Amino acid sequence: MTDGTRRKIVVSTLAEAEFFAAGGFDDIIYGKPVIPSQIPRCKKLQERCTQFHLLFENEESFYSLERTPLENKKWTVFLEVDIGGCRTGVPWDSERVIELARLASQAQNVEFKGIYSHSAVAYTKTSETALRGQAKLDTQRVMGVCDRIRQAGIAVDSVGLGDTPSCSVIDDSMANLTEVHPGNYVFYDTQQCGTGSCTMDDIAVRVATRVISHKPEINQIVTDSGFVSLSHDGLSSNLPNGIAVFQDHPELRLQRVTQEHGCVSVKSGDIDCRAYPLDSMLFIYPYHACATAANHPVFYVHSGDKVLGTWKPVKGW
Amino acid sequence: MTDGTRRKIVVSTLAEAEFFAAGGFDDIIYGKPVIPSQIPRCKKLQERCTQFHLLFENEESFYSLERTPLENKKWTVFLEVDIGGCRTGVPWDSERVIELARLASQAQNVEFKGIYSHSAVAYTKTSETALRGQAKLDTQRVMGVCDRIRQAGIAVDSVGLGDTPSCSVIDDSMANLTEVHPGNYVFYDTQQCGTGSCTMDDIAVRVATRVISHKPEINQIVTDSGFVSLSHDGLSSNLPNGIAVFQDHPELRLQRVTQEHGCVSVKSGDIDCRAYPLDSMLFIYPYHACATAANHPVFYVHSGDKVLGTWKPVKGW
Numbered sequence: 001m002t003d004g005t006r007r008k009i010v011v012s013t014l015a016e017a018e019f020f021a022a023g024g025f026d027d028i029i030y031g032k033p034v035i036p037s038q039i040p041r042c043k044k045l046q047e048r049c050t051q052f053h054l055l056f057e058n059e060e061s062f063y064s065l066e067r068t069p070l071e072n073k074k075w076t077v078f079l080e081v082d083i084g085g086c087r088t089g090v091p092w093d094s095e096r097v098i099e100l101a102r103l104a105s106q107a108q109n110v111e112f113k114g115i116y117s118h119s120a121v122a123y124t125k126t127s128e129t130a131l132r133g134q135a136k137l138d139t140q141r142v143m144g145v146c147d148r149i150r151q152a153g154i155a156v157d158s159v160g161l162g163d164t165p166s167c168s169v170i171d172d173s174m175a176n177l178t179e180v181h182p183g184n185y186v187f188y189d190t191q192q193c194g195t196g197s198c199t200m201d202d203i204a205v206r207v208a209t210r211v212i213s214h215k216p217e218i219n220q221i222v223t224d225s226g227f228v229s230l231s232h233d234g235l236s237s238n239l240p241n242g243i244a245v246f247q248d249h250p251e252l253r254l255q256r257v258t259q260e261h262g263c264v265s266v267k268s269g270d271i272d273c274r275a276y277p278l279d280s281m282l283f284i285y286p287y288h289a290c291a292t293a294a295n296h297p298v299f300y301v302h303s304g305d306k307v308l309g310t311w312k313p314v315k316g317w
Numbered sequence: 318m319t320d321g322t323r324r325k326i327v328v329s330t331l332a333e334a335e336f337f338a339a340g341g342f343d344d345i346i347y348g349k350p351v352i353p354s355q356i357p358r359c360k361k362l363q364e365r366c367t368q369f370h371l372l373f374e375n376e377e378s379f380y381s382l383e384r385t386p387l388e389n390k391k392w393t394v395f396l397e398v399d400i401g402g403c404r405t406g407v408p409w410d411s412e413r414v415i416e417l418a419r420l421a422s423q424a425q426n427v428e429f430k431g432i433y434s435h436s437a438v439a440y441t442k443t444s445e446t447a448l449r450g451q452a453k454l455d456t457q458r459v460m461g462v463c464d465r466i467r468q469a470g471i472a473v474d475s476v477g478l479g480d481t482p483s484c485s486v487i488d489d490s491m492a493n494l495t496e497v498h499p500g501n502y503v504f505y506d507t508q509q510c511g512t513g514s515c516t517m518d519d520i521a522v523r524v525a526t527r528v529i530s531h532k533p534e535i536n537q538i539v540t541d542s543g544f545v546s547l548s549h550d551g552l553s554s555n556l557p558n559g560i561a562v563f564q565d566h567p568e569l570r571l572q573r574v575t576q577e578h579g580c581v582s583v584k585s586g587d588i589d590c591r592a593y594p595l596d597s598m599l600f601i602y603p604y605h606a607c608a609t610a611a612n613h614p615v616f617y618v619h620s621g622d623k624v625l626g627t628w629k630p631v632k633g634w
Contacts, residue, residue, distance in 0.1 A: 012577045035529050035596040060595050087578050088530040088539050212352050213405040222405050228611045232549035260329045261404050278377050279352040294545045297632040315614040
């Protein structure tokens with residue numbers, strides 16, 4: 001992911017930033033708009049890293065940075081631009097992008113690096129062609145913002161677009177971006193397959209589960225993966241396979257999950273319980289690997305049947 | 318919960334059983350049907366505890382126990398009966414309840430304790446009256462199973478019904494039960510309010526979140542609680558408040574969550590962002606406390622503004 005270096009990563013929590021900084025990583029972007037109460041922790045990260053970048057999208061948080069000078073360096077910030085995802089960020093077509101870029105470019109204690117954006121709309125696409133079209137549109141929007149800021153006489157070093165779907169298809173126009181920030185692609189999942197960003201063969205993660213009950217009278221088997229393991233993400237997705245997809249068992253459909261139970265039926269006809277012996281292990285491709293992975297205290301890295309190592313994700317905030 | 322003792326608890330994972338046994342707890346029920354591959358861990362728990370009880374609901378797992386004798390004691394088992402929840406358990410109205418109870422009562426290495434059941438249907442009720450009716454029906458079913466087993470000449474020491482909704486209303490008929498197994502009532506949540514099992518005042522848990530963005534142009538504020546904090550549970554519940562309820566802010570509606578963002582609007586009209594200053598803290602009553610709590614690495618136990626301690630939940634399986 002980092003070409004053998006420990007540089008240039010994006011994190012979604014300060015706990016992750018602290019974990020990676022402690023492990024020698026540098027040039028880290030905290031990918032959510034900073035708020036004033038986080039500045040003490042961010043200051044420590046700035047002292048620990050050569051480069052630790054923040055997002056901003058309003059004056060209030062910006063002034064809090066400006067009022068907190070660092071020793072021998074400046075805060076480095078990206079303006080978060082909302083290109084249609086309706087989450088955080090300044091609307092791409094507003095005058096505020098210019099006002100805030102100017103504010104940052106004229107500050108004493110802050111260096112304005114450029115623009116950060118995330119394409120949530122790409123997640124709604126259902127084919128590679130549609131996805132490429134969205135990636136082109138999103139790139140146009142973010143490059144358009146960049147052009148407007150430059151026309152106002154403000155230097156923009158970095159122009160970034162996030163999200164795994166766009167970064168998986170790479171429209172030619174994306175060559176104008178200076179960086180991309182995908183995350184999910186490390187694992188991929190069935191939701192990503194639905195957008196056209198990957199195939200099932202690209203999915204690098206499974207949840208291992210065991211059959212704990214046969215219920216032929218209600219056409220069901222029960223596994224020991226509930227929402228504590230899989231998450232509820234995808235429950236309302238109306239996918240033909242239900243919430244998730246079982247490896248080597250395309251006939252199975254995960255109907256519902258409770259805390260530690262998964263209720264599984266077949267897509268059509270009656271279930272033949274003999275095909276899924278009690279205690280046998282099944283492997284589930286998650287609907288949303290980010291949500292599922294976040295539930296697990298440890299990931300087993302394997303090659304075939306051999307476990308080569310374990311990864312422990314950073315928890316908390 | 319245990320009247321000052323460290324006895325008589327139910328756990329939903331073996332990891333929890335091992336944690337509590339290591340902490341001196343005893344008389345523990347593992348509340349899912351045991352499968353053969355778990356028997357080595359269960360054997361260690363049997364050696365550690367005076368009493369560690371298992372659920373069974375099929376011959377195959379039962380025979381695995383029978384083939385694994387313990388030193389100086391017997392396995393103690395409950396027959397899990399499905400009283401309509403369609404999860405694990407033998408159907409309450411089937412002949413198999415008698416067959417399996419007889420099997421357990423005649424075994425050399427196993428002691429048959431009684432019946433365990435969980436009322437999932439109670440969760441679908443929407444008033445205390447309806448809930449009490451369901452609790453009565455569920456109790457009738459499980460007591461009916463008990464009577465049938467006794468009529469077959471088999472002793473039944475213990476008759477248990479689970480679930481927080483039923484155990485919160487306590488129908489008179491439940492006096493015939495020997496134990497109940499609620500779990501959620503430790504915290505309660507807005508889902509439970511919806512069933513009629515509690516009021517908002519009974520909910521003993523909140524998620525603290527901060528306002529990270531104002532988006533008046535799309536009638537929204539954004540908080541830093543996404544699905545990694547709140548879970549997706551309740552997303553399809555169509556509750557008037559969206560996925561969750563904000564303390565002291567009944568006007569707010571949590572519209573959607575992404576990994577680390579919560580998009581919040583008001584139930585009607587335009588949002589007045591000044592009422593929710595950037596960086597201010599809001600407190601969320603979760604829709605499903607079990608799902609939300611499972612996402613957090615630490616719970617802060619407080620009295621007013623004073624943190625009295627921290628609880629760290631058991632993770633993994």
